[in-house]
Amino acid sequence: MVDFKDIIAEKIYDDALGLSKDEIKDMIEIPADEKMGDYAFPCFRLAKSLRKAPQLIAADIAAKAGDSEAFAKVENVNAYVNFFINRAYFAGEVVDEVNKLGSGYGRSDYGQGRKVIVEYSSPNIAKPFHIGHIRSTVIGNALYKLYDAVGYDVTRINHLGDYGTQFGKMIVAYRKWGSEEELAKEPIKALLGYYTRFHEEAKEHPELEDEARETFVRLEAGEPAELELWEKFRTLSLEEFNRVYDMLGITFDSYAGESFYSDKMPRFIQELKDKGLLEESQGAQIVDLEPYGLGAAMITKSDGSSLYVTRDIAAAVYRKEHYDFYKCIYVVASQQNLHFKQWKKVLQLMGYEWEKDCVHVPFGLVSLSDGDDIKMMSTREGRVVFLEDVLNTAVAKTAEIMREKDVQGVDIDEVSREVGIGAVIFQELSNNKIKDYVFSWDKVLNFDGETGPYVQYTHARASSVLRKAEAAGVDVNNLGEIDAGYLGSDSAYTLAKLIYRVPEVVVEAAEKYEPSIVTRHLVDIAQSFNKFYHDEHILVDDEAERNAKLALVKASKTVIANCLGLLGIAAPERM
RNA sequence: GCGCCCGUAGCUCAGUGGAUAGAGUAGCGCCCUCCGAAGGCGAAGACCGCGGGUUCGAGUCCCGCCGGGCGCGCCA
Numbered sequence: 001m002v003d004f005k006d007i008i009a010e011k012i013y014d015d016a017l018g019l020s021k022d023e024i025k026d027m028i029e030i031p032a033d034e035k036m037g038d039y040a041f042p043c044f045r046l047a048k049s050l051r052k053a054p055q056l057i058a059a060d061i062a063a064k065a066g067d068s069e070a071f072a073k074v075e076n077v078n079a080y081v082n083f084f085i086n087r088a089y090f091a092g093e094v095v096d097e098v099n100k101l102g103s104g105y106g107r108s109d110y111g112q113g114r115k116v117i118v119e120y121s122s123p124n125i126a127k128p129f130h131i132g133h134i135r136s137t138v139i140g141n142a143l144y145k146l147y148d149a150v151g152y153d154v155t156r157i158n159h160l161g162d163y164g165t166q167f168g169k170m171i172v173a174y175r176k177w178g179s180e181e182e183l184a185k186e187p188i189k190a191l192l193g194y195y196t197r198f199h200e201e202a203k204e205h206p207e208l209e210d211e212a213r214e215t216f217v218r219l220e221a222g223e224p225a226e227l228e229l230w231e232k233f234r235t236l237s238l239e240e241f242n243r244v245y246d247m248l249g250i251t252f253d254s255y256a257g258e259s260f261y262s263d264k265m266p267r268f269i270q271e272l273k274d275k276g277l278l279e280e281s282q283g284a285q286i287v288d289l290e291p292y293g294l295g296a297a298m299i300t301k302s303d304g305s306s307l308y309v310t311r312d313i314a315a316a317v318y319r320k321e322h323y324d325f326y327k328c329i330y331v332v333a334s335q336q337n338l339h340f341k342q343w344k345k346v347l348q349l350m351g352y353e354w355e356k357d358c359v360h361v362p363f364g365l366v367s368l369s370d371g372d373d374i375k376m377m378s379t380r381e382g383r384v385v386f387l388e389d390v391l392n393t394a395v396a397k398t399a400e401i402m403r404e405k406d407v408q409g410v411d412i413d414e415v416s417r418e419v420g421i422g423a424v425i426f427q428e429l430s431n432n433k434i435k436d437y438v439f440s441w442d443k444v445l446n447f448d449g450e451t452g453p454y455v456q457y458t459h460a461r462a463s464s465v466l467r468k469a470e471a472a473g474v475d476v477n478n479l480g481e482i483d484a485g486y487l488g489s490d491s492a493y494t495l496a497k498l499i500y501r502v503p504e505v506v507v508e509a510a511e512k513y514e515p516s517i518v519t520r521h522l523v524d525i526a527q528s529f530n531k532f533y534h535d536e537h538i539l540v541d542d543e544a545e546r547n548a549k550l551a552l553v554k555a556s557k558t559v560i561a562n563c564l565g566l567l568g569i570a571a572p573e574r575m
Numbered sequence: 576g577c578g579c580c581c582g583u584a585g586c587u588c589a590g591u592g593g594a595u596a597g598a599g600u601a602g603c604g605c606c607c608u609c610c611g612a613a614g615g616c617g618a619a620g621a622c623c624g625c626g627g628g629u630u631c632g633a634g635u636c637c638c639g640c641c642g643g644g645c646g647c648g649c650c651a
Contacts, residue, residue, distance in 0.1 A: 029591085029593075029594095031594075032590095032593095032594070032595085032596085032597085033594075033595080036594070040594085042593060044593070044631060044632070045631090047631075048631085054631085077594080078594060079593095079594095080593085080594070124651075163651095164650070164651060165649090165650060166650070258651085281648075282649085283649085284648065286648065293577090294578090294647095295647060297648085298648045298649065301649040303649080307649075307650085307651085308650080311651095333645090334579080334580065334644095335645055336646085336651080337578090337579060337580080337645085337646070338578080338579075338645095339646090339651085362580085364580080364581080364644085364645090365645070374644095376644095376645090398613095401613070405613080407611095430587095430588080431587085431588060431589090432588085434581080435580095435581070435588085436580090436581070436643095436644060436645085440587095446600080447613050448599085448600080448613060448614095449598090449599045449600060449613095450588090450598070450599045450600090451599090451613080454599095454613060457611080457614075458613095458614085460613095461610090461611055461614080464610075464611055465610050465611090468610060469610085508591090516589090520589065520598095523598080523599085527598085530614060530615065531615075531616095533610080533611095533614085533615085534606095534614080534615045534616085535615090537609080538610055553610095574611090575611095575613080
């Protein structure tokens with residue numbers, strides 16, 4: 001499809017300006033107000049080098065650029081050169097392109113098949129999947145889809161928290177107070193019970209902590225008795241997690257978690273020693289990062305067992321050697337910013353220059369309102385909202401609404417899942433990921449305004465119009481040559497422009513690791529479509545007009561479905 | 576104490592150094608004999624936390640405060 005910025009750069013380019021075409025492209029803006037045109041080139045900056053008033057520069061450029069097939073009007077206002085796209089030409093191009101590419105619209109080969117790893121979700125085994133886990137899971141999944149869409153070869157890794165002292169605690173607690181029957185019935189609940197009880201009892205009997213650490217040392221040493229229990233906990237937990245992943249429609253290519261790297265660490269501890277980076281401190285082995293203002297990174301504890309950073313170093317090198325990634329993305333909470341800085345610094349000091357290709361994508365904290373104050377979620381203290389409960393409640397509410405509305409011709413069971421779960425995912429991907437938020441039932445269960453159901457509703461509405469046209473004998477898959485002159489109204493044109501920008505929006509979202517950019521754009525498209533739908537009658541008698549408008553409806557539906565897909569949300573035909 | 580992050584309308588949030596700071600939501604007023612009202616339209620609502628600075632131009636960049644969050648070796 002035509003790139004209007006290219007055309008503008010071509011027109012504006014002049015040796016005398018002292019700017020390359022790419023520099024000109026970068027300067028081009030999209031005016032806040034449509035009345036100011038579709039693209040604008042500000043001339044303020046040129047005033048100094050050309051020693052001429054910016055208004056005069058703009059006037060000269062506008063006169064030189066003139067009108068053309070692509071631009072109906074070029075004018076200068078307040079030192080901006082404003083370009084007005086030729087509406088009919090434009091809408092025709094956009095609609096044809098979308099309807100030609102279908103589900104491929106929005107995808108590109110920008111990534112040239114390079115290898116990208118996305119690590120996300122990564123829950124701790126034996127702890128319930130709560131609403132705090134939704135962020136990494138859903139953001140990571142969207143990033144996977146975005147990178148896949150822009151042409152990268154993506155591998156999804158669920159770096160399970162399946163190792164560490166916590167398993168020493170779990171094993172100790174299970175042996176003291178647990179039973180096989182209890183565990184078989186409700187694994188996570190039972191394990192959580194042991195874990196919570198451990199912490200309660202440890203307050204009175206601190207020696208339990210030592211016992212737990214010793215148990216983990218035995219586990220790490222491969223003692224069969226500990227290993228067997230650990231494997232049991234892991235398998236049972238994974239089964240429960242998979243239930244949630246199934247609901248969310250999320251899969252992984254690898255579940256290689258922390259335990260996977262347990263036998264790969266000695267090599268790096270030795271390497272750190274050989275490179276003179278390791279030093280002893282109070283019985284533990286650390287890398288001193290004080291010179292970089294990053295404190296100390298602990299590599300082994302005084303009892304010799306491993307730590308988080310150690311495992312992450314092993315994991316990074318393993319991935320580099322095994323996948324030879326171009327980029328490795330870690331979707332992990334911002335609470336771990338320091339950890340990632342330390343870890344990257346250690347890798348750098350070890351001489352792994354590809355450390356710069358490892359990107360920590362942080363996100364803000366989800367907390368709970370507890371009466372008057374707001375608190376972090378705590379599994380230990382039982383202050384949690386389970387993700388599965390949130391999803392089920394959203395689905396139930398959707399089903400209730402559908403029954404009230406008496407929607408015909410749909411499987412309520414299936415569609416209420418698509419809409420209810422879509423609402424939760426959409427909500428999660430609506431805001432800038434770095435922001436903290438307080439979980440609110442009212443908010444996740446609100447289906448009005450800028451929400452998933454609103455966008456899905458818009459899609460269903462577009463689908464409905466197309467069905468109606470088909471019922472009247474129109475072949476919506478073959479509308480023939482479109483007379484885009486019927487798509488020149490403000491609402492049709494605004495909609496076409498938003499659709500046109502989708503491919504660049506997808507690339508931007510991937511580059512910035514920010515799915516909400518797509519979510520926001522999707523809301524804009526839905527609003528714009530609904531306005532168009534209300535402003536104009538689509539199924540008119542005149543065939544040329546009707547077909548042109550139907551082509552725009554079809555393009556809108558396709559684009560909405562594609563973007564929802566990038567976020568991991570379904571696009572039902574009816575709801 | 577030190578480090579990182581956040582602060583925009585009552586609430587939840589957009590806002591690539593550029594034109595008159597935008598949505599949604601709540602409250603108020605309209606619109607279903609017309610393609611799906613989970614919708615559309617209108618009015619109202621903002622010392623962009625405060626104070627300096629850089630710039631032709633700052634919500635956006637820099638410095639200092641204030642408020643909130645998170646993190647700071649034997650958890651992950």
